[in-house]
Amino acid sequence: MNRNSWILLVGLFAVVVQLICSLHGWNKRLLDLHAFRQTQTAISTYYMVEEGLAIDYQTPVLGKPWQIPMEFPSYQLLVASLVKVSKAPLEQTGRFVSMLFFYLSILSCLLILRQWTIDASSDGHRICDPFDEPALYMFWSTFMIESMALCLH
Numbered sequence: 001m002n003r004n005s006w007i008l009l010v011g012l013f014a015v016v017v018q019l020i021c022s023l024h025g026w027n028k029r030l031l032d033l034h035a036f037r038q039t040q041t042a043i044s045t046y047y048m049v050e051e052g053l054a055i056d057y058q059t060p061v062l063g064k065p066w067q068i069p070m071e072f073p074s075y076q077l078l079v080a081s082l083v084k085v086s087k088a089p090l091e092q093t094g095r096f097v098s099m100l101f102f103y104l105s106i107l108s109c110l111l112i113l114r115q116w117t118i119d120a121s122s123d124g125h126r127i128c129d130p131f132d133e134p135a136l137y138m139f140w141s142t143f144m145i146e147s148m149a150l151c152l153h
Contacts, residue, residue: 011110015103022099030091030143038143041076045143046090048073048080074152075145094143105151 001009030038040059047058057073079094086093 015106022095026092026095040070041145042090042094042143044073045076045079045083045094048076049083049090053077053080071145075148078148091143098142098144098147101151102147105147108151 030042044057044059048054051058055073057076059070075097079090079097082088082097083090083093088096
């Protein structure tokens with residue numbers, strides 16, 4: 001078996017393990033390791049579903065006036081739009097969008113690596129270092145914007 005076959009096999013194994021871990025947390029509540037950040041994003045998205053899509057979205061975590069945008073709400077707008085169209089539950093839709101962008105970012109990394117020839121003894125492995133943290137987030141099937149930010153970066 002050549003080196004590329006091993007890399008593909010290990011990569012597929014990692015994706016399967018990640019899917020199993022994500023599905024384990026699929027129906028859990030957002031109150032876990034990243035509870036504050038997840039619930040803040042979910043609450044903002046909830047208000048977009050209930051009151052309409054808006055750039056000056058509500059973030060009821062710091063007190064009145066409630067409209068304190070902390071980032072451009074591209075993730076929240078996408079999740080809220082999908083919830084409105086599909087009538088799917090908010091938490092699972094947010095997790096689905098996070099996973100989708102996580103996998104898209106891996107795909108883009110693989111396409112970049114395919115264009116380069118990197119010696120295994122070089123520092124080429126650092127190209128994929130940004131995936132370490134989102135992979136940790138994905139273990140919990142999170143409702144967070146990080147995977148979308150990584151993919152669009």
